[in-house]
Amino acid sequence: MLKIFGMEMIRILLPLLLFIISTKISFSQTDKISDYISVADTITKTALRDRKGYDWLKELCEIGPRLSGSENSMKAILWAKNKMTELGFDSVWLQPVMVPHWERGNKEFCAIYNDKIMIKKLEVLALGGSVSTPENGIEANVIEIKSFDELKQKASEVKGKIVFFNRPIDQGMTNTFAGYGSAVDQRVYGAIEAAKYGAIGVVIRSVTTKFDNVPHAGVMLYVDSLPRIPAAAIGYLDSDFLSEQLKLNPGLVLKLRMNCRTLEDTQSFNVIGEIRGKEFSEEIVVVGGHFDSWDVGCGAHDDGAGCIQSIEVLDLFKRLNIKPKRTIRCVLFINEENGSRGGIEYGKLAASSxxxxxxxxxxxxxxxxxxxxxxxxxxxxxxxxxxxxxxxxKASIEWVKKGGSGVDVSKIKNAKALLGFVPDDQRYMDVHHSANDVFEEVHPREFELGAAAITVMVYLLSEEGL
Amino acid sequence: MLKIFGMEMIRILLPLLLFIISTKISFSQTDKISDYISVADTITKTALRDRKGYDWLKELCEIGPRLSGSENSMKAILWAKNKMTELGFDSVWLQPVMVPHWERGNKEFCAIYNDKIMIKKLEVLALGGSVSTPENGIEANVIEIKSFDELKQKASEVKGKIVFFNRPIDQGMTNTFAGYGSAVDQRVYGAIEAAKYGAIGVVIRSVTTKFDNVPHAGVMLYVDSLPRIPAAAIGYLDSDFLSEQLKLNPGLVLKLRMNCRTLEDTQSFNVIGEIRGKEFSEEIVVVGGHFDSWDVGCGAHDDGAGCIQSIEVLDLFKRLNIKPKRTIRCVLFINEENGSRGGIEYGKLAASSxxxxxxxxxxxxxxxxxxxxxxxxxxxxxxxxxxxxxxxxKASIEWVKKGGSGVDVSKIKNAKALLGFVPDDQRYMDVHHSANDVFEEVHPREFELGAAAITVMVYLLSEEGL
Structure with a gap:
């Protein structure tokens, strides 16, 4: 009975509610919404047809990877400043930011041995921020560990060994960022946890969804109270291999050699360009991504794409001769990957402005x-x-939800709303932080549809305010 | 005032409505929905972790393309029957279907000439169903045409020429199926329209979203009242080239040679497997795709994937020991690409059963x-x-909308509901009907998430009925 009553009530009330909504809209907003839809349609068609941003992403990727503090990162910063200037933005400037400067050095070496006979060289990348090994490397027995709990339980077996953190991303998770979150603790905190029990080094299974052998980099941390031990990621397939070999021969020896190093903090910059608002020029809508990348691949998806899409947002306004009511500002934040200094610096600017x-x-x-x-x-x-x-x-956006925005814009504490653009995520962790993250992995229509979606959102924020 | 009144009314009524809905749900359905969500979660995790269907798709693709009537298509049919039998479905059988049998023959030749000197060979594929050229090919001047309206206007210039239909997909359309629809008339009806005005052959710009030079096949039609002239698709980049050359030299000559042919109709089969329902075994939920493909690439996306996902639906029921209330039937329809005979034949069975x-x-x-x-x-x-x-x-489905289902299941006229599974479409037309449509273009997580989404829908249809 209750069910029927519920359904009946809905049948009575729903049309009433819809009528009220539609009445409200028909008297005040129908024309405006219809105009907005028309603009959104034009923005989307233009982005998809012109593929301008996609071409710029190719130019950017040709510079190479853009790790904070690197020479390449400065080339890219100047490229972006020139690009925004050429496109005729109202103002283009560089905001100074001091950034950490870590270098990989020579190609790393990692191999496993049985009685001094090499079984196999393993594909390896030092993790970002890791100390080097001594010049001749480190060599030790390996203990395979799946979680920090297991590490604690086996504390007495760890001393003098290299800890192999081998828990893969849980592929069962629909969202790959959640999957990433289920495994990345090993990369970020692995060296700290292993050092607690006297390990002399750490290797981790690359945090990736792809079953290939390309190692994935990413930041790792130390604490001052514990020894700083070298840490590296090995390829997914080589992690399988190492795990199998350890079952056959728990006494095998792993040798790891790397000469990465942390240099003095280096002068770098956020790249900023804007189009001034014609009505409320003191009200700012920021759109941006992070301009640094890891030092393998070329950071095409992470986050060359987000940066170029942000540049294209402003260019689409200009291409279509849309004069924004509020000021639209593109910010390419430096140093998201290993310090967030760009985000922090911009946040300070926003707070004091x-x-x-x-x-x-x-x-x-x-x-x-x-x-x-x-x-x-x-x-x-x-x-x-x-x-x-x-x-x-019009630009393929299915939902708007309460949720986290992003590492950099979250530093703008005084903004009314912080938004995160969410595209499909199934392929992202295949390329993330690895040599797989190249221009060829970016699909032109997917890229441009993203640029259009962000442009439509920026347009509505500019027109409607918050 | 009206606006405020509207908003106020919504604020008062919305919670009331939500209360009624929630009350209704809390007394009658919360537990059931929560159980369903749990099953959906398990289905999704299992598909994503096991990647079984993805492996089967690789096996299928290794057989090669599966054009109706071909030897390969029979190999694939037997492979699928064996696979379903191995997986332990309750019944597995072949439904006989007579199918058209068209063969491409030798590799086609297409080139353009200036004063008998070859300018360039063009990448070309005969369109499915086309007649051959004479043994030595045809050669003639070319008239470039963008639409059937333009063709009509230029009717007097067409006689004795080869018509080059050169309207690309409109990349501005967000949905690539709509984009495809905006250009595919040239492929399907081009030979009919051109023959009306005395053309001796047709070449079309490949109907694709990818700016490469891989030609895209697909069906074309004739009518009995007009001469049957040969028709072929040329690569996207070669279409650009041909168009540019025609501007420089409208008198250039195109030579086209192909020896494709239509043979007698051939015995083929729909492959069918089912798991009997435990409560309402006479109520059927069909899930399927088409098992034939074009004769280039291996029909990985079109539609090997849909077929293997359909097989995996039944296997996921078995793997998870879910006994469906209603009968779940996987149907791999033959001959969707050039005749729909499999769909028609199954529709007859459904109507008479x-x-x-x-x-x-x-x-x-x-x-x-x-x-x-x-x-x-x-x-x-x-x-x-x-x-x-x-x-x-749980399996990434964002919406359910009124809309078209698919070519094959639409022949099941007496079903209560016909559904079409809709994945993201941005990359589909890059590979569709071409040598690009290979296993390597299928992403394991995207594939398995699709299998999971379809399985959850089939599960709910089986449990709830309609």
Whole structure:
């Protein structure tokens, strides 16, 4: 009975509610929404047809990887400044940021031995921030560990050994960022945890969804209270191999040699370009990604794509002669990968400025087909942004949800809303932080549809405010 | 004022409505939905972790392409029958279908000449169903045409020439199936339209979203009242080249040679396997794709993937020991690409059977990340299926909409609901009907997430009925 009563009530009330909504819209907003949809359609078609950003991404990738503090990163910074200037943005400038400067040095060496006879060389990358080994490397027995709990249980067996953290991403998770989160503790904290029990080094299974042998880099941390031991990632297939060999011969020896090093902090820059708002120029909508990458591949998806999409947002306004009501600012943050100094520095600027940051969007999840936007704000603001879905869907956006924005824009504490652009994630962790992350892995339509989706969101924020 | 009134009314009524909905759910369905979500989660995790279907797709692709009537298609049919038998489905059988049998013959030749001097060989594929040229080929001047309207306007210039239909897919369309629809008339009806005005042959720009030079095949049609002239597709880049050359030299000559032919209709089969329902075994839920492909590449996305996903649906029931309430039937339809005979034949069986087909799902849009399901049914049924979204979202399904199902299942006229599985479409037309459509283009997680999404939908249809 209750079920029927419930259904009946819904049948009575739902049309009433829809009528109220439609009445409200028909008297105040139908024309505006229809105009917005038309603009969104034009933005999307233009991005997909012109493929301009996609061409710029190719130019950027040809410079090579852009690790903070590297010579290449400065080349890329100047390239971006020139590109924004050429495109005729109203202002283009560099915001100084001091960044950490870590270098990989020579190609690493890692191999396993049985009675001094080499079984196999393993594909390896030093983790970002790791200390080097001594010049001749380290060699020791290996203990395979799946979790920090297991490490603690086996504490007495760890001393003098190299810890092999071997827990893969859980492929069962639908969302690969969640999968990444299920395994990345080994990379970030592995050296700290292993050092607690006297390990002399750490190797980890690359944190990836792809069953190939390309090692994946990424940041790792130390604490001052514990010895700093070298840490490296080995290829997924070589991790399988090492695990199998350890079952056959627990006494095998792993040798690891790397001469990476941390240099003095280095002068670097956020690259910033903007188009001034014609009505509320002191209200700022930021759109950006991080311009540094790891030092393998060329950071095409992570996060060359998000940066170029952000540049293309402003260019699409110019190409289509859309004069924004509010100021649209593209910020390419330096040093997200190993320090977030660019984000922090921009956050300080935003906090001390007389300008009002109404919203900031981060694009740092790869250039795949758009799916949604995470919004970190109060519920009224999130609801307001949600009402734009019929417009955003022109660029393939399916949802707006409360959720985290991104590492860099989250430093802009005084913005009304922080948004994260969310594309499909199934392929992202295949390439992330590895030599797989190259221009050829970026699909032109997926890239441009992302640029369009972000542009439509920026356009609506500029027109409607928050 | 009206705006405020509207908003206020919504604020008052919305919680009331939500309360009624939640009350209804809490008394009658919460436990069931929660159980369903748990099953959906298990199905998804299992598919993503095991990657079984992905391995089977590799086996299938190793057989090669599967054009209707070909020897390879029979090898594939027997492979599928054996696979379903090995997997222990309750029944596995072949449904006889007579299919058209067209053969490409020797590799085609196409080149352009200036004063008998060859300018360039062009990448070319005869269109499916085309007649051959005479043994020495045809050669003639070329007239470039963008639409049938333009063809009509230039009717007097067509006689004795080869018509070059050169309208590309509109890349501005967000949905690539819509883009495909905007250009494919040239391939399907080009030879008919050109023959009306005395053309001796047709070449078309390949109907593709990819700017490479791999030609894309596909079906073309004739009518009895007009001469049957040979028709072929040329690569996208060679189409650009031909167009440029025609601007420089409208008198250039194109030579086309192909010896494709249509043979007698050939005996073929739909491959069918099922798991009998434990409660309503006479109620059938069909899931399937088409098992034939074009004769280049290996039909990995089109539609090897949809077929293997359909096999995996039944296997996931078995792997997880889920006994369906209703009968789950996997149908691999033969001959979708050039005749739909398999779909027609199965539709006849469904129409004459005492069994009741409650629903049929077609998977024929590639193995990309799942997005939604189109449902062709009455609004009450669509609404009912829409209420399953909180369960389906475990496998990345964002929406359920009224929409077309698919070529094959649409022949099952007496089913209560016909569904089409809709994955992301951005990359599909890059590979469709071409040598690009190979196993390596299928991503394991995207493929398995699709298999999971379809399995969850089949599971709910089996449990809930329609």
């Amino acid at each position: 007389s300008e009002k940051h109404i919203a900031a969007i981060e694009a740092d999840r790869g250039a795949f087909t758009p799916v949604g936007f995470n919004v970190d704000s109060d519920s009224i603001t999130i609801n307001k942004i949600s009402t734009w879905l019929p417009i955003l869907e | 005492s069994e009741k087909h409650i629903a049929a799902i077609e998977a024929d849009r590639g193995a990309f990340t799942p997005v939604g399901f189109n449902v062709d049914s009455d609004s009450i049924t669509i609404n009912k299926i829409s209420t399953w979204l909180p369960i389906l979202e």
